[in-house]
Amino acid sequence: MRALRFLLVKEFLQIARDKVMLRMTIIAPILQLLLLSNAATFEVKSARLYVVDRDHTTISRGLSQRLQAAGRFVLADASPSAALAEEALLSRRASLIVNIPPDFERDIVRDHAARVQLVLNAEDGATAGVTEGYAMQIITRYAGELGATIHASSPTGPVLDVRSRNWYNADLRYRDYMVPGILVQLVTVVGTLLCAMNIVREKEVGTLDQLTITPLSRSAFIAAKLIPLWVIALFELTIGLLVARLVFGVPMRGSLVLVFFAASVYLVAALGLGLWISTLVSTQQQAMFVTFFIIMVYLLMSGLFTPVRSMPDWAQWLAEINPVKHFIGIMRAVMLKGATIVEVMKPLLALAAFGTVVLSLAVRQHGRQ
């Protein structure tokens, strides 16, 4: 279509002239990845450990040493007083207390079992969970070694033998986990926010009315608005993926083509949402406010920061119609697990369905104005 060609030239010229926007589209993904993937992490690197050893034996000291040697904990203090330890926890000098009771060694030797208490500062539940996980790992491993040493002759090993392994992200590198999600968020902001603002700007200037009274078809207008932003969003994704790879060494185990294909499908939904918002508001300020509100809800309920499975039922149900959740799922699966198109077919179809519905509703709404 001929008119579309002219409109596309116009859109690209306008985008190229908007220096602030142009600079933002290149700098934003880099900056955001650098900041967020470092800051938005659940990794616990130096939890402050308080050891309350009331046994004072070789085995109890061994446990204390193992905990300190693992690199995850820093010894804040040690004393045989539980009260002092609690004080340390309260004043945040410690975030974890390991309570080794008297007769710890005796119980192990005699009963092949003993108790250790972990007390965690769970103000921040996620951090507490991670800290507990690390401590458990170390204690379990120690228990295993002890079982082998003490009962070298006996075939019954230690009673406790839990082994957990983190597949796909073996070292629990939170960056690997966060980066795909942050890429999704970037693509969403470009797709939805820029789309809404771009169209609303034409409303503000009055050129939208001017175009409406030309013989230009609605579909040509919408296509001319969406195609350039679609291209820019994919360009953003490219920059983001490069930063992820070159700066963070985030793996790309699956197909890059699949990532871009999924992004293209997802963008139909993101851009459709932007178009829809543009029909509801009359100023760019309003567009920005509405878009940020919607994106915020989407992101918080997407599983980017907190797992969807730990949300209440209604929120999990809502997450099913959240395109951000599906796209994050696909990105993580493809990048970290090397999932193929067959394995991500379900979320991909959900994205396609969502995109179709939102875009058609938005186009209809746009026509009604």
Place this chain on the structure above:
Amino acid sequence: MSAESATSAIEARNLTRRFGSFVAVDHITFDIRAGEVFGFLGANGAGKTTAIKMLIGLLPPTEGEAHVAGFDVRTQRLEVRRNIGYMSQRFSLYPDLTVRENIRLYGGIYGLTDSEIRERSSSLLERLGLSGSAGDLVARLPLGWKQKLAFSVALLHEPKIVFLDEPTGGVDPITRRQFWEMIYAATARGTTVLVTTHYMDEAEYCGRLSIMVEGRIAALGSPEELKRQFGAASVDDVFVQLARTTSEPGTAA
């Protein structure tokens, strides 16, 4: 198509637009002949812009009907749009595109060929004396130039009818004169012009006028006819008389 509608560029019959209980345009009926400069006068809020919006298909009428260039504004919107040009009081070119890019864009939207666009842009730029500024961003042009350019762009596809909604708002008197010379030049080429204004001196330039008061056409005729009819010395006096009668208590119902 009847012989009557062939000579009428615009026909409106009982055209009405309500917003809730407010009647913005109240059963207006008029004919505009081809090649005429027809003025829409009225105070702010008298319904001029709403009437134009219905004629160009931006607002569906609540009641009544209208034909523009022989096409029904309700059912033949696309044909209407092919045959009209429009310049609104809100500036309608893209400020972040250059003069030439704006011309190209609208030429392309109206389906002109590349060679048509080339020829018409250079003759347009020459006529406006803008040839040297073709590569300048429209945002940098002075307001008067912008408006002359917008008018020329609205005529680029040689429409039968051009709608000008307060085209000279905020422009100095000399530029306004030049603007009116451009309007006459367009009608000399056979274009019909419907122009809204609240400058009374401009009203004298129109072939015929309709004065709108509270959504209705309170008077319609050539400036001379109106002056004779109201025994007034100028269109301004006619306007003041009309405004006075309708704002008297009891007539508002």
